[in-house]
Amino acid sequence: MQSFHLKGMFLLSLLIISILHRTNSEQLTANNHVxxxxxxxxxxxxxxxxxxxxxxxxxxxxxxxxxxxxxxxxxxxxxxxxxxxxxxxxxxxxxxxxxxxxxxxxxxxxxxxxxxxxxxxNNLTERDFLRINIARSTKLNRLINIVGWLYFAAWSCSFYPQIVLNIRRQSVVGLHFDFLAFNLLGFFCYSIYNIALYSWRDVQDSYRKSHPHGVIPVLVNDVVFGLHGFIATLITIFQCLFYDRSTQRVSYITSILLVLSVLFLTITTIVTAVGRMDLLLLIYFYSYVKLIASCIKYIPQAVMNRRRRSTEGWSIGNVWLDFLGGILSLIQMVLLAINYNDWSSIFGSITKLGLGIISMGFDLIFLVQHYILYKNTKKQEHGYQVLDNNEQPTSSIPT
Structure with missing residues (x-):
């Protein structure tokens, strides 16, 4: 089942890339703009x-x-x-x-x-009008850029504490495989979405027709972050193949959801390939799957920690960096609203705002689990033993 997930996404990526390459290579008629x-x-x-x-x-x-x-x-x-x-x-x-x-x-x-x-x-093109952003302060604008790069760095580095922890323990026990599976699917879809909007002209032209005065919502750091997250997740999955994983595996429910997602994307990609669906709508479908995966990916890990009454094997460094990136992202949104007197921009992107809040909410759950609820958990050779503050550990040596 897990092999199907990887093969399915690999074949799907080849299919979508071939479609985008074909549409991008088609020559458009010259614009008659003046x-x-x-x-x-x-x-x-x-x-x-x-x-x-x-x-x-x-x-x-x-x-x-x-x-x-x-x-x-x-x-x-x-x-x-x-x-x-x-x-x-x-x-x-x-x-x-x-x-x-x-x-x-x-x-x-x-x-x-x-x-x-x-x-x-004259036909409408992306350069038939001028977009002007009037900032309250150039210094505040520089601060906004600095905060943006800081949260980009925090989120980019958040993958590595888990990888390092796995190497140090030579084990992935305690890291839920459902989290990795949803993460892989999410970053795969996120990368396709970013690459398409950033690189392929047909997708960009279709976007501009739907949003004639809008700005392409993807920058080069979005493309780099998506690809980096996908590769980092792949590295973690390969660690699961070689390190001790006990009896852990991807759950049946998650496997079914992943198979349905891959089939849905494959069918819609084929429908687009034969000219029965708009290419931009297909790219939006990839983004919707990413949003759904991001909303539910933390649930299996939080439940697993609760069931084991331990966060052993789940990197708290990953949680701190993810939480820091979320805080900085919200700070940047507020600073942008202040600098451009545009408070509607915060609530206008309710998806981005909602995902950030959900992500930070789960981060807080993990921090409470690690530092409060299960801080006295002691690792044993097979399983875990929970110690209350006033309880003494029992000896495993026969008397």
């Missing part, structure tokens, strides 16, 4: 200035005048930045760039579009 903003997204602080350029891409038979509009309602004015002055492109001069001076007025997020006279037929 204007390009460069950069397409930027950040400026309140009472600070920065620049961007607007470029006329194609030659026109007559001069083109451009006025700017703001927000999703395309208002002619805004109080987030100093309103941009209209620009003029002479006849037959393309490509031509004009520099725009951008001054921040109050914190927030703003979409800048354009109206052209005469009217020009």
């Amino acid at each position: 204007f390009l903003f460069d950069p397409p997204s930027l950040t400026v602080a309140v009472d600070h200035n920065t620049t961007a350029t607007i470029q006329l891409v194609s030659e026109q038979d007559e001069p083109v005048n451009v006025s700017f509009v703001y927000g999703l309602d395309r208002s002619p004015s805004t109080d987030y930045i100093q309103p941009l002055k209209p620009v003029h492109f002479p006849r037959h001069l393309a490509p031509m760039q004009i520099v725009l001076q951008i001054s921040g007025r109050r914190p927030g997020h703003l979409i800048v579009g354009c109206n052209a006279t005469p009217s020009l037929n």
Whole structure:
């Protein structure tokens, strides 16, 4: 059964990669857009200035005048930045760039579009509008970046205390295999989701059609973290093949859930391959499976600790680093809300917020189990003996 899980995910990864490679290699028709903003997204602080350029891409038979509009309602004015002055492109001069001076007025997020006279037929692309983030403070922005890298480091390092503990004990007894199985499935799906949104143009184009003013929600550190988590989990699983594991194995319930998940992803991937389903929807399915796996993966380990009345074999260093990463992640979300006056961003991503709270909740359970409930558990040769504070250990030597 465990072999099926690994083989299934391996074959599934080959299938999805072949689909994405095929769609990415297909040449798209040229966009008929007329204007390009460069950069397409930027950040400026309140009472600070920065620049961007607007470029006329194609030659026109007559001069083109451009006025700017703001927000999703395309208002002619805004109080987030100093309103941009209209620009003029002479006849037959393309490509031509004009520099725009951008001054921040109050914190927030703003979409800048354009109206052209005469009217020009242009297709929407990711660079037909300018995204501006107006920060309250550049210093706070740097602090946000530092906190982001700190929680990335904490979460990335959280895999290694368990690996080191397994090596030191030459045993994986006490580490629930269901946790590893859900972790492997979760990071596999997370990696597919990140790689697709970060690297493949067809997926990105589909995302932009669904979210025309949105930003691709995947950065390079997301891709690295997902792949790193998958590889680290594989290393831990290989340790389970060679170190003492007693009678531990993946439970039947978890095996059934994993098989159903792999079959679901395989079927939807095949349906997408034959052109019966949108590629972006398939990528979302991978993310949904990741979310479900993340929600339930800690339950078997917590129950196992309770049943054994011990945390022996379960690395508390892993728990501390995971908890620290969760705290830093929430701190960054709050700092972002303060810096951009955007408190809706915290509750707008309820999935991310909910998963963070669930993860930290289980971390607290593990800390209570380790330091309070089962701190007096003594390891024996076969099993575990629980000692109360006032209880003396019994001798195993016959008198």
